[in-house]
């Protein structure tokens with residue numbers, strides 16, 4: 001049985017005329033010991049989702065079950081879930097130990113037991129002996145660890161984290177996310193985290209749930225979502241820019257960049273095509289799609305190269321990926337061919353229309 005089940009959960013804010021649907025019939029199941037990360041842009045409903053599970057937000061429809069038990073009549077403090085808020089919300093007037101002990105004190109845990117648990121947790125999060133320190137004197141990363149220790153102290157059956165590493169700088173974030181994953185694995189904690197940062201989600205999670213406008217856009221392991229984004233929205237959200245309308249026929253797609261080979265068994269007809277940068281091969285300018293090399297961006301040992309297709313058309317820029325030594329110089333002319341294995345055929349985009357064979361992408365409805 002799932003530890004957490006959300007079925008058909010809907011939350012609306014505001015009066016009927018200008019109501020906003022923050023969560024729209026969301027279904028989600030989390031197994032015990034699983035680490036699930038909800039990933040979505042700002043405003044997609046992530047915090048609302050956590051608040052509904054925590055019992056801080058009443059859903060307008062649907063049910064939340066913990067261990068199979070309906071939570072509709074259960075107040076927040078009886079649900080046995082821990083929520084670490086986006087901005088930590090540490091108590092500035094209490095020292096570190098006082099913050100970590102907060103949930104235990106609320107439950108009436110005896111003083112000795114509380115002190116022992118605080119020591120244990122501060123060791124666990126890498127802040128041994130920090131109990132008497134003032135929280136205001138801690139760095140951002142240290143505050144983050146205190147907030148985590150505080151959330152873990154009452155041993156919640158489900159730990160929920162709202163943008164857990166959002167405010168930290170990149171280097172620290174990358175280190176902490178690896179530490180967190182190790183820690184949760186050792187403790188066997190069931191975790192539901194939410195973030196707008198794909199790197200964080202993919203590094204932390206066993207399973208990723210991508211959200212858009214209060215709906216689940218895709219669920220899968222990090223590898224599945226990364227390799228096979230379910231839609232143009234997910235692909236773009238993951239940072240892929242080579243996404244264009246296409247007409248697929250047999251083993252090739254007709255696109256603004258000319259014919260692009262697609263994997264065997266790809267769906268046919270009007271679609272959207274994702275070409276991963278690794279599938280954009282640069283060669284002799286006489287072959288394939290003629291392009292001029294534009295900007296180059298260096299990314300830890302690889303080079304992202306932006307290519308401007310030649311000709312009077314409106315073909316969008318193409319992003320390619322090269323090794324440091326193979327990267328062509330800015331302004332150089334190249335011929336582009338494509339590798340089918342790095343091409344993904346996605347459903348036609350909403351609002352995509354075809355006028356006399358020319359694909360027209362309607363503006364996204366906001």
Ligand code: ADP
Nearest residue numbers: 013014020022041042043044045046047048049
């Ligand atoms: P996220 O955490 O993904 O950024 P939220 O869950 O905070 O998204 O918000 C989802 C949507 O619901 C947004 O449009 C937001 O403006 C709206 N919303 C959230 N909380 C409230 C509230 N208390 N009152 C009115 N609208 C809200």
Ligand code: MG
Nearest residue numbers: 046047048086
């Ligand atoms: Mg939020």
